[in-house]
Amino acid sequence: MIWLIARSVFTESLRRRVFLVVPIVTVLFIGLYAFAVDRVFATVRREALGGEANSEIFAGATLLGLSMFATLFLGAVLASFLTFSTVRGDAEQGTLQPAIVRPPGRRAWIVGRYLGAAAIGVSYAVALFAACVTVTGAISGWWPDRVIEPALQLAGAIAIIAAISTLGSVFLSATANGTTALMLFGAGLTTGFMEQIGVALNAPTLMTIGRTGALALPFEALYQAALRALTADTTGITGFVVRLGPFGGGRAMTALGYLWIAGFVVAVAVLAIRSFERRDL
Amino acid sequence: MSAFLARDVHKRFRATTALDGVSLEIGDGELFGLLGPNGAGKSTLVKIAVGLTKASSGSIETVGHPAGSADARARVGYLAELFRFPSWLTADEVLRFHQRLASSTGGAGERAELLRLVALDHVADRRVGSMSKGMQQRLGLAQALVNEPKLLILDEPTSALDPEGRHMVRRLLEHLRERGTAVLLNSHLLSEVELVCDRIAILVAGRIVTHGDPKDLAGAGGVEIDTQDGTQRFAGASRDEIPALVARLVAEGARIFGVRETHRTLEEVYLAAVQQERSA
Numbered sequence: 305m306i307w308l309i310a311r312s313v314f315t316e317s318l319r320r321r322v323f324l325v326v327p328i329v330t331v332l333f334i335g336l337y338a339f340a341v342d343r344v345f346a347t348v349r350r351e352a353l354g355g356e357a358n359s360e361i362f363a364g365a366t367l368l369g370l371s372m373f374a375t376l377f378l379g380a381v382l383a384s385f386l387t388f389s390t391v392r393g394d395a396e397q398g399t400l401q402p403a404i405v406r407p408p409g410r411r412a413w414i415v416g417r418y419l420g421a422a423a424i425g426v427s428y429a430v431a432l433f434a435a436c437v438t439v440t441g442a443i444s445g446w447w448p449d450r451v452i453e454p455a456l457q458l459a460g461a462i463a464i465i466a467a468i469s470t471l472g473s474v475f476l477s478a479t480a481n482g483t484t485a486l487m488l489f490g491a492g493l494t495t496g497f498m499e500q501i502g503v504a505l506n507a508p509t510l511m512t513i514g515r516t517g518a519l520a521l522p523f524e525a526l527y528q529a530a531l532r533a534l535t536a537d538t539t540g541i542t543g544f545v546v547r548l549g550p551f552g553g554g555r556a557m558t559a560l561g562y563l564w565i566a567g568f569v570v571a572v573a574v575l576a577i578r579s580f581e582r583r584d585l
Numbered sequence: 586m587s588a589f590l591a592r593d594v595h596k597r598f599r600a601t602t603a604l605d606g607v608s609l610e611i612g613d614g615e616l617f618g619l620l621g622p623n624g625a626g627k628s629t630l631v632k633i634a635v636g637l638t639k640a641s642s643g644s645i646e647t648v649g650h651p652a653g654s655a656d657a658r659a660r661v662g663y664l665a666e667l668f669r670f671p672s673w674l675t676a677d678e679v680l681r682f683h684q685r686l687a688s689s690t691g692g693a694g695e696r697a698e699l700l701r702l703v704a705l706d707h708v709a710d711r712r713v714g715s716m717s718k719g720m721q722q723r724l725g726l727a728q729a730l731v732n733e734p735k736l737l738i739l740d741e742p743t744s745a746l747d748p749e750g751r752h753m754v755r756r757l758l759e760h761l762r763e764r765g766t767a768v769l770l771n772s773h774l775l776s777e778v779e780l781v782c783d784r785i786a787i788l789v790a791g792r793i794v795t796h797g798d799p800k801d802l803a804g805a806g807g808v809e810i811d812t813q814d815g816t817q818r819f820a821g822a823s824r825d826e827i828p829a830l831v832a833r834l835v836a837e838g839a840r841i842f843g844v845r846e847t848h849r850t851l852e853e854v855y856l857a858a859v860q861q862e863r864s865a
Contacts, residue, residue: 308685312671319673398669402728405635406686407659584598584638 305408309416310423313386317424326382330432333378337371338439345444364446365535371436372454372534373493375429376461376527383425383466384485390417390470393478395585404585414470414580415573422466426459433458449537454530457557460565461523461530465489467569468521471576474583492517492524499528499555518555522565529557586649588613588736588767589634594643596629596791603629605791606643611784613735614765616758618778618799621788622859627771628666630788631740634769635663648735659687662734664725666741666771672714676705676724679713680731689732699727702760704753718745726757737761740771755781779803779851787855789862799851806849810834811842818847 317323348363391414394400404413433455441447448454469485476484499514501507518525532555589611596604603626611617621627632638634645636653645652648660670679680696689695700706703723713721722745729737743751751774758781761768772778778785779799786796795802807820808827812834819830824846831841 305686308682312682316671316673319671398665398667399671401637401665402663402668402670402683402725403686405637405658405661405663406683407655407688408686409655409658582639585632 305412306416306419309403309408309413310420313417313420314424317386322382322385326378326428330378330428330435333374334432334435334439337367337374337436338443341367341440341443360444360446361535361538364440364444365448365538368436368440368448368534369531371440372433372458372527372530375432375436375458376493376523377489378432379425379429379458379462380465380486380489380523382428383421383462384469384482384489386421386424387418387466387469388473388482388485389478390414390421390473391580391583392473392476393481396477401585410580411577414474414577418466418470418573418576421470422463425462425466429458429462430455448534450533453536454533457526457530457533461526464523464526464565464569464572467572467576468523471572471579474576474579488521489523492521493527495521496524496528519564522561522568525555525557525561526565528555529561532556586613587611587646588615588648589617589769590646591630591634592644594630594633594645595641596626596633596638597641602791604633604640607788607791607793609786609793609796611736611767611769613767614762616762616768616781616783617770618782618785619769619771619788620773620775620778620785620855625788626791627788628740631663631738631769631771634738635661659732660735662729662731662737664729664737664739664742666744668725670713670721670724670728673712675710675712676700676716676727677709679724679728683728683731687732691732695731699730702730702757703727719747719750722746723750723753726754733766735766737766737768738771739768741773742770743772743774743777751777775851775855785851787858789859792862794858794862795854802854803849803851806847806853809845809847811844812839813842814839 344363344367345360348359389397391400400413404410408416434451437448437451465485468488469481472481472484475481495514495517497514498510499518502510502512502514518528536556587610589609591607591609594604594607595602605626607626607630609630619627619630629638633640634647634652636658639653647657650657650660674682677696677700680699683689684691684695691698697706697709700709703726705720705723705727708716708720713724716724722742726739726742729739743754746754755777758768758770762783770778770782782799784797785799785802786793788794807818808822808824808830810817810819810830817834819826822830827844827846831844834841
């Protein structure tokens with residue numbers, strides 16, 4: 305039954321032409337990104353960084369980091385769009401009631417809708433990341449140190465955003481929840497930037513704000529970890545320079561961090577299911 | 586086993602009492618009408634019966650199972666007062682989706698039969714988004730009948746229907762009665778309820794103020810006798826009392842020109858019950 309409900313999200317996306325609009329925007333983005341990579345590397349090859357730093361690694365990691373920011377943003381928009389009205393929004397529309405009085409019930413409904421939306425968002429983000437890695441490598445000849453690890457971390461970040469948006473849909477109307485989900489996404493990224501600035505300037509307060517933000521909104525921690533994974537094996541002065549940049553830095557994820565994220569997702573899931581089961585509609 | 590059994594159901598929304606001790610029983614195959622003004626608690630009772638809302642106290646059983654439980658959901662069909670199907674699905678796809686949710690084995694045959702019952706068989710492949718409100722309402726009825734429910738709960742099923750559509754619903758309800766399906770019909774349309782229901786209840790301010798056979802409730806309203814002094818009215822008198830009334834008037838010297846038995850309509854019963862409850 306969960307599979308049937310999850311598949312209905314796919315049908316909905318197909319029929320509402322989400323899969324028509326998103327590819328157009330994506331192709332436009334990849335085209336612009338390819339143009340940017342080409343221009344930046346042409347410049348880098350003419351005017352290399354001085355000293356021992358490898359300009360091509362710096363340019364590649366920064367550009368791919370930038371593309372990951374865009375990938376996370378587009379994936380977050382897609383995941384939020386597919387989940388923002390899962391409960392209250394659909395109940396206000398009257399589409400929820402006929403379905404949840406059927407035998408599978410509320411739990412199967414919310415889990416199925418979440419899985420369907422998360423699967424679409426995650427697939428999209430992973431595909432876009434793979435496209436950006438390929439474009440970067442094909443044009444510049446630079447490939448990230450790791451590919452699978454950041455792809456999985458991006459996927460995890462999108463799944464967390466979808467979970468937060470699904471939880472929000474239990475309490476908030478569709479418009480309020482969509483707005484909240486995107487604002488939380490923005491807040492997460494902002495704290496991440498603050499932490500990177502804090503590291504660059506050696507400002508402990510900014511670093512604390514960033515780490516607290518990553519704990520509260522762990523999709524940001526995964527995004528930071530994915531950024532770090534791009535140049536995980538790059539050391540020396542090049543590694544140092546890369547980690548100073550806003551899209552080439554990041555922070556590696558510890559085992560405790562993954563444990564925290566797992567706990568966070570379980571807590572969000574339990575809260576969403578319990579709250580939905582108790583809610584009068 | 587009753588199709589529907591409510592025992593002392595209370596529902597409070599903060600300071601507002603929506604249901605104040607409702608007890609009600611509907612037998613198998615019985616067509617039961619629930620009447621009441623806006624805000625009386627009819628939809629709240631129905632929502633508790635299908636598990637959309639929880640009672641503050643008391644209990645409801647549907648087809649022998651606690652309301653809202655998986656066993657009850659498998660045997661109850663429901664048409665909400667305000668509902669919408671995904672606009673991107675066709676009528677046939679809506680029914681197929683609900684067949685799967687209900688684990689119905691009826692397949693294409695059941696879908697075709699349901700669409701025929703609600704006169705939508707010619708638009709099975711039309712998307713919901715391009716259907717009129719009335720067509721969507723009829724599709725909602727078909728959806729509620731998926732997997733042959735033992736109890737059908739209809740919340741204002743004819744609100745968006747034209748007279749022909751309402752007639753179709755009446756025929757459908759009579760067909761369900763023949764099939765032994767119990768129906769709880771929540772409606773504002775007194776004439777509709779009077780025509781099809783075996784029993785009715787009038788709910789006002791969360792309490793059932795009167796219930797019974799609509800014909801009995803709307804029964805004798807009195808007797809009117811035309812005499813040389815004008816029309817004399819005997820409120821509450823029945824047909825059996827007419828000879829005695831006429832004999833008495835004649836004995837008193839009256840000349841009788843006509844005798845009529847008058848009837849109360851369900852509307853009069855309803856308005857009297859509502860006004861009495863409000864004034865109390």
